[in-house]
Structures are given as structure tokens and as C-alpha cells.
Amino acid sequence: MGALQSSPGQHEYSDLAEKTGFSFRQIGVLHTRFKQLSHNEETLRRDHFNEIPDLACNPIRAQIVEAFFDRRNFRENGEGTVQEIGFEEFLVVMSHFRPPSLHMTQEQRESVRREKLRFLFNMHDTDNDGTITLEEYRHLVEELLSLSETLEKNTAKSIADAAMLEVASISMGHMEPDEFYEGITFEHFLKLLNGFEIESRMNIRFLRMDTTTLCK
Amino acid sequence: MAVFGPTRRSSNPRFAGLICGFLLVFVVFVFAASASRDAVAGNNETLRNDSHHQTNSTAHKKAFPVLSFNYDHVRKPFEISLWILLALLMKLGFHIIPTVSNVVPESCLLIFVGLLVGGFIKAIGEEAPILDSKLFFLYLLPPIILDAGYFLPIRAFTENMGTILVFAVVGTLWNAFFIGGTMYGVCQIRGAELASVDLLSCLLFGSIISAVDPVAVLAVFEEIHINELLHILVFGESLLNDAVTVVLYHLFEEFSHAGTVTLVDALLGVVCFFVVSLGGILVGAIYGLLGAFTSRFTSHTRVIEPLFVFLYSYMAYLSAEVFHLSGIMSLIACGVMMRPYVEANISHKSYTTVKYFLKMWSSVSETLIFIFLGVSTVAGPHAWNWTFVISTVILCLVSRVLGVLGLTYIINKFRIVKLTPKDQFIVAYGGLRGAIAFSLGFLLTNSKMKYMFLTAIITVIFFTVYVQGMTIRPLVELLAVKRKKENKGSINEEIHTQFLDHLLTGIECICGHYGHHHWKDKLNRFNKTYVKKWLIAGERSTEPQLISFYNKMEMKQAMMLVESGNAAKLPTIVSSVSMQNIQPRGPARRRAIPSISKSREEEIRKILRGNLQKTRQRLRSYSRHDLLIDPFEDNVSEVRFRRQRVEMERRMSHYLTVPANRQETTPVRKVCFEPEHQVYTYDDSESPRGPTVQPNPIPPDAVSLLSESPQRPNQSGAQRTKVPDEQEEQDQLKLSRCLSDPGPNKEEEGDGSFRS
Numbered sequence: 001m002g003a004l005q006s007s008p009g010q011h012e013y014s015d016l017a018e019k020t021g022f023s024f025r026q027i028g029v030l031h032t033r034f035k036q037l038s039h040n041e042e043t044l045r046r047d048h049f050n051e052i053p054d055l056a057c058n059p060i061r062a063q064i065v066e067a068f069f070d071r072r073n074f075r076e077n078g079e080g081t082v083q084e085i086g087f088e089e090f091l092v093v094m095s096h097f098r099p100p101s102l103h104m105t106q107e108q109r110e111s112v113r114r115e116k117l118r119f120l121f122n123m124h125d126t127d128n129d130g131t132i133t134l135e136e137y138r139h140l141v142e143e144l145l146s147l148s149e150t151l152e153k154n155t156a157k158s159i160a161d162a163a164m165l166e167v168a169s170i171s172m173g174h175m176e177p178d179e180f181y182e183g184i185t186f187e188h189f190l191k192l193l194n195g196f197e198i199e200s201r202m203n204i205r206f207l208r209m210d211t212t213t214l215c216k
Numbered sequence: 217m218a219v220f221g222p223t224r225r226s227s228n229p230r231f232a233g234l235i236c237g238f239l240l241v242f243v244v245f246v247f248a249a250s251a252s253r254d255a256v257a258g259n260n261e262t263l264r265n266d267s268h269h270q271t272n273s274t275a276h277k278k279a280f281p282v283l284s285f286n287y288d289h290v291r292k293p294f295e296i297s298l299w300i301l302l303a304l305l306m307k308l309g310f311h312i313i314p315t316v317s318n319v320v321p322e323s324c325l326l327i328f329v330g331l332l333v334g335g336f337i338k339a340i341g342e343e344a345p346i347l348d349s350k351l352f353f354l355y356l357l358p359p360i361i362l363d364a365g366y367f368l369p370i371r372a373f374t375e376n377m378g379t380i381l382v383f384a385v386v387g388t389l390w391n392a393f394f395i396g397g398t399m400y401g402v403c404q405i406r407g408a409e410l411a412s413v414d415l416l417s418c419l420l421f422g423s424i425i426s427a428v429d430p431v432a433v434l435a436v437f438e439e440i441h442i443n444e445l446l447h448i449l450v451f452g453e454s455l456l457n458d459a460v461t462v463v464l465y466h467l468f469e470e471f472s473h474a475g476t477v478t479l480v481d482a483l484l485g486v487v488c489f490f491v492v493s494l495g496g497i498l499v500g501a502i503y504g505l506l507g508a509f510t511s512r513f514t515s516h517t518r519v520i521e522p523l524f525v526f527l528y529s530y531m532a533y534l535s536a537e538v539f540h541l542s543g544i545m546s547l548i549a550c551g552v553m554m555r556p557y558v559e560a561n562i563s564h565k566s567y568t569t570v571k572y573f574l575k576m577w578s579s580v581s582e583t584l585i586f587i588f589l590g591v592s593t594v595a596g597p598h599a600w601n602w603t604f605v606i607s608t609v610i611l612c613l614v615s616r617v618l619g620v621l622g623l624t625y626i627i628n629k630f631r632i633v634k635l636t637p638k639d640q641f642i643v644a645y646g647g648l649r650g651a652i653a654f655s656l657g658f659l660l661t662n663s664k665m666k667y668m669f670l671t672a673i674i675t676v677i678f679f680t681v682y683v684q685g686m687t688i689r690p691l692v693e694l695l696a697v698k699r700k701k702e703n704k705g706s707i708n709e710e711i712h713t714q715f716l717d718h719l720l721t722g723i724e725c726i727c728g729h730y731g732h733h734h735w736k737d738k739l740n741r742f743n744k745t746y747v748k749k750w751l752i753a754g755e756r757s758t759e760p761q762l763i764s765f766y767n768k769m770e771m772k773q774a775m776m777l778v779e780s781g782n783a784a785k786l787p788t789i790v791s792s793v794s795m796q797n798i799q800p801r802g803p804a805r806r807r808a809i810p811s812i813s814k815s816r817e818e819e820i821r822k823i824l825r826g827n828l829q830k831t832r833q834r835l836r837s838y839s840r841h842d843l844l845i846d847p848f849e850d851n852v853s854e855v856r857f858r859r860q861r862v863e864m865e866r867r868m869s870h871y872l873t874v875p876a877n878r879q880e881t882t883p884v885r886k887v888c889f890e891p892e893h894q895v896y897t898y899d900d901s902e903s904p905r906g907p908t909v910q911p912n913p914i915p916p917d918a919v920s921l922l923s924e925s926p927q928r929p930n931q932s933g934a935q936r937t938k939v940p941d942e943q944e945e946q947d948q949l950k951l952s953r954c955l956s957d958p959g960p961n962k963e964e965e966g967d968g969s970f971r972s
Contacts, residue, residue, distance in 0.1 A: 033728045054725040054734075057741070060715065064722040097723055102634040120712070123719075144714055145760055159766050163707045192708055195701045200633040202716060204724055205731055 016088060019075075020095035025208040030094060034087050043084040044068070059147045063123050068093050072122045079128060099203035109199060114190070116202045121189050131183030134164050167192050302333070303583040321685045323435040323586050327678070330590015337591070344595035347588040349655040353537075356585050357652070359577035360431055361544050362529050364455065365551030366574060372448040374736075379627050379635075380449060383643070384456035387619045388426050392464055394615040395608070396422025402607045413665060416472040421669050423464035424657050425612060425676060429650030430454040430544070432677075435582060436648060436685045443698040446639055450646040458544035459493035465656055466540065493545055496536045500546035503532035504553025508751040511554075511561040515753060521566035522573060525558060557751040560764070564771070564823065585651045592654070593674050599667040608672040609679050612649070620644040638695050645688060648680040649673075710765050754815070771820060778824050 013027050022030070037052070038044045049055065049065045058064065068085060071078035073093050082089075096119045100112045124132045124140055138160040145156050168181045171188040184192070287294070306329050310317045316325070337344040373380070396419035403413045433454045437447055467485045507528035514521045529550045536546035559567060620643050628634045635643075657673045660666045692699075721733040 030727070033726075036728070037726075049726070052725055055722055058718055058722045058725070060718045061722065064719060064726075094723070094727070097720070099632045102628070102636070120715075140715070141711065141762075144711065144718070145762060147760070155763055155766075159707065159711075159762065162766065162770075163711055166706060166708055193712060196709060196712065198716075202720070203632050204720055204727065204733070205632055205729075206727070207729055 016091055019088075020091050021098055022091065022095065022206065023208065026206045027091065029207055030091060031087060034090055043086050044090060045084045057147075059145075060143050063126075063143065066126070067119070067123050070122055072128070073119060094206075097202060097204050098206065100199050113199045116198050117190055117193060118186065120193075120198075120202075121186050124184075131185050132189070133183040134160065137164055137184070299587075300580060300584065303580065303587050306587070307579075307583055319686070321436050321439055321681075321689075323432065323582075324682050324685055326583055326586035327590040327593075327681065330587040330592075331594055332590075333587065334591035334594030338594055344591050345588070346592045346595050347585070347651065347655065347658070349659045352585070352588075352651060352655045353543075354534075356581045357431070358530060358533050358543075358547060359574065359581045360434065361455070361533075361547045362526075362551055363574040363578035364430065364434060364451070365548035366525075366529075366555055366570075368548065368552060369444060369448060370552065372444050373452055375732075376445065376448055376452065379631065380452035380456060382623055382627055383449065383453040383620075385460055387453065387623055388428075388457040388460040389464075390619045390622075391426030391612075391615045392419070392423040392460075394422070394618075395426055395611050396420070398611055398615075399604075399607065402603065405603070414472075416468055417665055420465070420468035420472055420660075421672075423461065423468055424653050424669070425608065425649065425673060426615075427457050427461040427649075427653065428454040428647045429652050431582060431585060431652070432648035432650030432681055432685075433646060435586070436681070436688060437646065440689050440692050441700045442642065442692060443700055445633075446642050446646075446697070447700070449639075449643055455544060455548055456493075459489060459496065459542040461652075461656070462540070462542050463489045463492050469660070492540070492542050495539065496542035496545035497549040499536045499539075499541060500532045500549025500551075501553050503528045503535070503546075504550040505751070507550070507554045508557035508561075511558045512751060512753045514562065518563045518566055521562045522569040525554065525570050526573070528554065557748070560752045560759075564819065589651055589654060589674075589677070593678075596670060597667050598671045600671055601668055604668060605672045605675050609676055612676055612680075616647045617644045620647075638697055641695070642688075642692070642697060645684060645691070648684060649677050650681070651677075653677065707766060707769060710762060714762055767816060771823065774820060775823055 013024050016022070016027055017024060020027075034044065037048050039048075046065055046069065049068070055061050055064070066081070067073055068090065069081045069083070071080050071082060073096065074089050075092055085093075096116060100109060104112070121132070124136055126136055126139075138157055141160040141163070142153070142156045164181075164184075167184050167188060171184075171191055172181060303326075306326065307322070310322060310325050334344050396415075399421060400413070400415045400418040403418065428450070430451065433451055437450065463485060467481070467488070471481060507524055510524050510528070511521060514524070529547055532550040533543045533547045536543045562570070620640055624635050624640050624643075653673050654670070654677060657666070657670050660669065717733065717737070721737045724731045724734050
């Protein structure tokens with residue numbers, strides 16, 4: 001559907017479009033970008049990502065790159081990481097950032113929310129064990145503050161502690177002194193970010209026109 | 217606003233009736249007094265003349281006047297104060313009667329009071345004061361706009377900037393031309409006696425009436441608490457359309473004298489629009505930067521800090537008005553520009569002062585504006601023309617609805633989060649007109665049609681404020697529009713907001729296009745590297761945003777806990793989750809100390825100490841109309857508070873130490889106290905704190921988040937058995953942080969307060 005200029009493999013696109021919800025044009029643009037990043041190879045590797053100059057000054061660069069190679073984000077219920085990804089996986093990961101369409105039922109909106117929060121959760125839960133432990137959370141805060149020159153490790157720690165305490169209070173309510181809060185499970189994570197309106201915030205604009213020459 | 221009223225005040229109807237009666241009597245008295253002033257002044261004049269005469273003609277000595285009456289020389293300030301007092305008493309009165317203020321928004325009640333007052337003044341034959349345009353634009357409007365601009369939610373505003381601009385500029389233009397043009401058509405109808413109104417006058421009228429008014433929007437929307445997106449859309453539109461209004465107004469007024477408008481003039485008008493808006497923003501930004509720069513040096517003269525904020529902003533407004541630039545946009549730009557830097561520089565008290573004064577002034581201004589509006593309605597000469605007025609009202613509604621629908625259709629193509637029909641309805645319905653339209657109409661020089669225009673404007677204002685203002689609340693509930701979510705200041709949300717920002721910027725990079733997030737990120741980095749160094753004093757300039765947020769939150773918590781004597785009343789989540797539950801269990805329970813900078817600590821210490829020394833503290837939360845009552849106030853009695861204060865002072869001097877090189881932890885929300893007797897039997901080996909810093913085999917002392925039953929980590933010895941009784945007593949007292957505070961007296965206390 002739609003007028004595609006000479007784009008090869010249109011039948012492939014329809015599969016992808018159905019799977020990810022992008023339009024053909026958007027897929028075309030992203031394919032061009034994929035080829036640009038991978039230097040016209042078939043697969044992308046981590047060092048391809050590390051070549052993007054603008055990404056270098058991003059404090060959470062490592063996590064973002066990791067997210068692309070995390071099989072949990074491929075919607076196939078897989079686990080673990082891979083070393084290289086093809087265009088389909090690239091697209092699937094990108095589709096997490098697609099804005100929800102205007103006419104959606106409440107359940108659809110809810111499932112979009114869960115999906116996006118799941119993506120965030122996977123980014124935090126680096127050891128794949130299903131919970132975000134205090135260490136992982138501390139690591140997250142440290143990464144966020146890593147750009148500041150006057151980073152004091154203890155401040156990062158106390159912020160992470162405070163945040164964890166808050167999660168525990170919200171999720172567990174009452175705990176005996178010798179109970180131990182293992183970590184943030186996905187359900188707790190959902191509860192924590194309940195008012196965050198992630199479905200309207202975690203979106204970027206996917207263009208239908210090719211502007212890839214601007215940003216390497 | 218009125219939600220909290222009933223819970224606290226007695227709903228005794230007789231009491232309420234008494235108060236109302238009293239107020240009414242007072243009002244009558246006030247106006248009798250000010251009305252009779254002229255009579256007395258006249259009397260005084262004659263008296264003085266006579267006495268003067270007498271002393272001239274006869275050389276007799278006049279008796280020394282024990283009591284004399286000379287009203288003239290205090291007349292002006294007296295009247296102004298009287299008016300303001302009246303306005304505030306009215307406001308007070310409304311909140312005493314809970315039932316009325318729940319249904320009717322305050323603006324309606326105030327206009328009604330103004331009508332009454334105006335009627336009264338007219339009845340006694342005096343000339344009622346009219347809402348003078350100079351008074352309005354120079355004195356009454358700036359505080360409201362500054363308040364709005366200073367506390368503008370930047371994130372929501374910039375994210376929706378495109379939408380807001382489209383609504384403000386294109387929407388207002390559409391409104392002005394549609395109303396103006398159609399009114400001209402209406403005026404051509406024979407039999408309406410409106411043939412004298414030409415096209416340019418109609419367009420002028422259209423431009424006056426088309427702008428959504430920020431004062432009215434604020435007054436009504438403040439009470440209905442809709443979600444942030446809608447609020448910022450309508451409110452942002454009302455602020456930014458000022459530039460359009462200014463340009464159109466001056467354009468049409470100039471040319472309504474000349475009679476014709478050529479193409480060149482139209483083009484000049486477009487150029488003028490850009491000059492007015494961008495110039496206004498530039499002027500505001502310059503003053504804002506100046507203000508921020510000045511605040512960098514105020515560390516030694518904290519008392520005058522708030523004044524800088526107010527004066528620089530007011531100067532920005534006035535300077536813009538000198539060049540006929542948009543004063544409102546200048547004021548907004550100044551507030552927005554100044555705020556992040558000033559807040560990093562000024563002391564906590566100054567921040568509270570700025571906040572408080574802005575809310576206070578804007579509240580008074582708003583009240584006065586609405587009352588004057590009512591008075592002016594009664595006072596001014598009116599020229600009622602059924603066709604004109606009715607068609608104006610209808611056209612305003614129609615053009616607003618059409619404009620919003622049409623523009624949203626176009627805007628939705630470009631928005632990521634589309635506007636639903638419900639949103640569109642609220643945006644259209646929230647297009648209220650207010651006092652700005654009235655004042656602009658008042659400034660018209662062509663008196664022939666001025667009064668007819670004024671009547672129509674007043675009718676539209678009344679219609680929007682009363683009908684739309686009163687029905688918007690039930691409509692919002694009926695349509696189940698999303699309401700404003702409670703902002704609990706969660707550190708998790710802040711962390712994730714920042715995380716999301718970086719994540720989206722990164723994804724945009726990978727996608728390969730420079731989007732919204734990319735530019736925001738660039739701006740932030742520019743801000744951090746260059747601007748902050750110049751405008752923020754000391755080491756705060758390099759403090760990341762997350763840390764400042766965290767510190768702010770902690771300080772708030774610290775203050776709240778210190779001030780409350782009763783833990784049960786605290787509004788935060790009371791849970792018994794504590795640091796123990798989170799820390800991974802290890803052989804040596806070491807906890808890291810967050811080392812806060814010294815100056816921060818000083819500040820926190822000062823606050824805690826200052827609060828201890830006062831007998832009563834009140835923590836108020838801020839909103840325009842309502843100073844929420846301190847929930848603790850009812851229950852903290854003098855006696856108990858004093859006792860607790862003494863105990864707390866003693867405790868603080870014992871337990872709080874500077875975390876310099878200790879292993880002791882001070883994480884957040886930690887409550888630190890030990891039973892009283894242990895203070896006096898202080899034993900180095902037992903207490904985890906000691907001059908010898910060593911790994912602590914015993915888990916450190918009671919740490920619990922506002923819990924009623926703090927835990928004793930290790931049951932060792934008989935002393936512990938006495939503990940439970942003491943705990944009950946000490947439940948009342950919590951400290952949120954273990955900080956060093958040598959206490960009100962700088963000397964070491966004999967009981968062994970220790971500092972490392």
C-alpha cells in the first residue's frame with residue numbers, strides 16, 4: 001500500500017509492517033539507515049553502534065546499545081544476548097518507540113504500556129534474572145550521573161538507596177525487619193511507574209522521508 | 217480550592233450567616249465613609265477658610281484643636297487600602313460558605329460582588345470608579361502574569377510549543393477576522409441601526425474580543441484541576457496570543473482613523489508581529505539573564521534577594537511596554553529565563569518569600585480585577601443594541617469551536633500524541649474572555665461606537681465567565697477528562713524522566729535524524745558548559761539536576777519531619793520498610809555515607825536548628841486560592857510541643873554527628889534515635905558511633921522509616937528490655953537525618969555530644 005519508489009523486497013516489507021506496525025515508507029527509511037550504519041553489510045554489530053559520534057556523549061550509551069542485542073526485546077520470548085542483529089531485529093527494537101495510534105481501546109493502550117515498560121525493565125535488569133537489584137539500580141544512577149565531573153559515588157549510592165526504599169514502600173507496604181527485599185520485579189515496576197504515562201512519553205517521531213545524510 | 221474549606225471550618229450555618237451579615241454591614245459602612253468624604257472635605261475646607269479668615273481679621277487666639285479631622289491628605293492611600301481590604305474580606309467570606317464556593321467559581325462571585333458594590337455606590341449618588349486601563353495594565357496585570365510565568369511548567373510548555381503557537385497565532389487571527397468580517401455583515405442588515413459601523417471598526421472590535429484571556433483562564437482552570445496537557449494548551453495560548461492582539465489592535469486602530477488599509481500596511485503588520493513578539497521575548501530574556509547574574513552575588517545580602525526577582529521582571533514588562541512590544545511575553549520570558557539560575561542561587565527563605573509574594577500579589581490582583589469589572593459594568597455608560605450583542609456572543613462561540621476543530625485537524629498530523637475530541641472540546645470551551653478585552657475596549661478613542669463595543673464586550677465576558685466558568689466543572693466530570701495527577705515528588709520518576717530523555721535522544725541518534733530530543737539535549741549541554749558557570753554561584757553550578765532534585769526533596773522531608781510532632785499525621789507513606797530490608801546482608805554492615813557538600817549541610821543544619829527554636833511552625837503548601845491548612849496544627853498542643861522540643865534538642869546534640877570519616881550511614885529517611893537512658897550510660901564499646909572508627913560488628917542502631925516501632929538490631933543485655941516502654945514515648949519524635957548540630961548553644965554539652 002502506498003506509493004513506494006524503487007524499494008526492493010516489497011513483500012518482505014509487508015511482513016515486517018505487520019509485525020512491527022510501521023508503514024512501508026518508514027521501513028524504507030529505517031532500512032536505508034540500517035545499511036548506512038552497517039556499511040552495507042547484512043548484520044549490525046556493537047562496534048557499528050559505537051561509531052556513531054553523537055551517541056558518544058550519551059551517558060547511557062552502553063545500555064542503549066545493549067538493548068539492541070538483547071533477545072528479550074525481539075518479541076520472541078528469547079533470552080540472553082546475541083552478537084549481531086539483522087534488519088528485522090533492528091526494526092523490532094525500534095518498534096518499541098512507536099507512538100500509539102489515536103484510536104485504541106483501553107486494553108490495547110494497556111498492552112502498549114506494558115510493552116514499553118518491559119523494554120525499560122529489560123534495560124535495567126542487566127543480568128536477566130527478572131528483578132532489578134539494588135546493585136543494578138545503583139549502577140543505573142551512576143551511569144546517569146556519569147557525565148558530571150564532580151561525581152561522588154556516595155551521592156549516587158544514596159540516591160539509589162532512596163529510590164529503592166521508595167519502591168519497596170510502594171510495593172510491599174509493610175515489612176518485618178528481617179525480611180529482605182530482593183529486588184524490583186516487573187509487577188512492582190509497573191506499579192511504580194503507574195502515573196508516568198509512558199505510552200505518551202516514550203515515543204519518537206519516525207519520519208517518512210529520508211534525512212539520514214544529516215546525522216552519521 | 218474550596219475543597220479543604222469545609223473540613224476545617226465549622227459548617228454552622230448561623231455562624232456563617234453572622235459573618236456574612238457582619239461583612240455586609242462593614243461594606244456599607246466603608247462606602248458610607250468614603251462617600252461622605254466629599255461632604256466632610258467640603259466642610260473641612262470651609263472650616264479652614266473660616267478659621268483662616270478669622271485669624272486674619274481678628275487677632276483673637278483660637279483654641280488649640282484637640283481633635284481635628286483632616287481626611288484629604290490621606291485620601292488616596294486610604295481609598296486604595298479600603299478597596300483592597302474589601303476585596304480580601306469578600307474572598308474570606310466566600311470560603312466561609314462552603315456550599316456556594318463549591319458550585320460557583322470565585323471569579324463569578326467576585327464579579328457579582330462588584331455589581332453589588334457598584335449598584336450601591338450609584339444608589340447613593342456617587343460616581344463609581346471604573347477599571348482604569350492604566351491601572352489595569354501597569355499595576356494589576358503584571359503580578360498575575362509574573363506568577364504564571366515564573367511557575368510555568370517548562371517541560372510541558374516546550375513539548376507542546378508548536379501546538380500552543382498554532383492555537384495562539386493562527387487561532388486568534390482566525391477569530392479576529394471571522395468575527396470582524398461577520399459582524400460587518402451583520403451590521404449591514406437593515407433595521408439594526410448599525411450602518412455606521414464600518415469594516416475597519418468591526419475588525420478592530422473583532423481583534424479586541426478574539427483573544428483568550430489569561431486571567432480568566434487561570435481563575436477558572438485553577439479550580440478544576442484538569443490534566444497538565446490541557447491546562448498548558450489553553451493557558452499557553454492565552455499568554456502567547458498577546459502579541460497578536462497587540463499588533464492587530466494597533467494596526468486596526470491606526471487605520472480606522474485613516475479609513476483604508478493597503479497591502480503595504482498589511483505586510484508591515486506582519487513584520488510588526490514578528491518584531492513585537494520576538495522583541496518582547498528578547499527584552500524579557502535580557503532582563504532575566506541580568507537578574508540571574510545579579511542573584512549570583514547576593515550571598516551576603518539575602519534579605520533583598522526576592523526584590524531583585526520582582527524588580528527585574530517588572531522592569532522587563534515596563535521596558536517592553538515603552539516600545540509597544542508585547543509586555544506579557546517579555547514578562548514570561550524573563551521569569552522563565554531567570555528561574556533555574558535564581559533558584560540555585562538564592563536561599564531557601566528567599567525562595568519561599570518569592571513564591572509567597574507572587575501568589576499573594578496575583579491573588580489580590582485577580583480579586584481586584586474581577587470586582588472592578590463588576591463595578592465598571594454598573595458604572596459605565598452603556599449603549600445596548602440587541603443585534604450587535606447577541607450576534608457577538610454567538611459568533612464568539614462559533615468561531616472558537618470552528619477554529620479549534622479546524623486547527624486540531626491540522627495539528628494532529630504533526631503531533632505524536634494526538635488530541636482527542638474530548639481534549640478539543642475542553643480547549644474550545646476554555647476560551648474565556650476577560651478583563652484584557654475590557655481594558656482594550658476602554659482605550660478606544662472613538663467614543664461613538666465605544667460604548668456599544670464596551671457593552672458587547674462586557675456581555676461576552678459575563679457570558680464566558682458565568683456560563684462557561686460555572687458549567688466547565690460538571691462537564692469535566694461528566695466527560696471524565698483526565699485530572700491532574702498528584703505530584704508526589706518521587707525520586708524514581710525523576711530518575712526515569714532523565715533516563716527516558718537520554719534514551720530517546722540516543723534512539724534518535726541511531727535513527728539518524730535530529731529530532732526534538734536531540735535539540736533539547738544540545739541545549740542542556742550548552743547550558744551546563746557555558747551558561748551555568750556564569751550565572752550560578754559557587755559549586756552549585758556543576759551540580760547535576762538529579763542531585764539537586766534529590767537534595768531538594770530531602771530538605772523538604774527533613775523540614776516536615778522536624779516540624780511535625782505527631783508521626784501519625786504525616787502525609788507521606790507510612791511503611792515499616794527500612795534500609796535493613798534493602799541492604800544485602802553481609803558480614804559487615806557497612807553503609808556508605810553520602811557526603812553532601814559543606815554548604816549544603818550548613819543550610820540543612822540551619823533549617824533544622826531554626827525550626828527547633830521556634831514554638832510553632834507551619835508548613836503550608838501553595839496554590840492560588842487556597843493555603844492548605846497544616847494538618848498538624850490542630851493536634852499539636854503547646855505543652856506537648858514544648859516537651860518534645862526540649863527532648864529533641866537534647867537528642868540532636870547527642871546523636872547527630874558530622875559524617876566526615878565515619879562508617880556511619882546517613883541514607884535517606886533514616887530515623888535515628890536511641891532510648892533515653894542509653895544517652896547517659898554512653899559507652900564507647902556499645903554504641904556504633906565512637907571516636908574509634910571500626911567495622912561495626914553490631915548492625916547499627918534503629919533505622920526505620922517513620923515507623924511506630926523502631927527495631928532494635930541486636931538484643932543484647934538487659935538494657936534492651938527496658939527499651940520497648942521508652943519507644944512508645946519516643947514515637948512522637950522523628951528525625952529524618954542524622955546530622956551534626958551542636959544545638960542552639962555552641963558549647964559542648966556535658967552529656968557528651970560528640971563531634972568528629
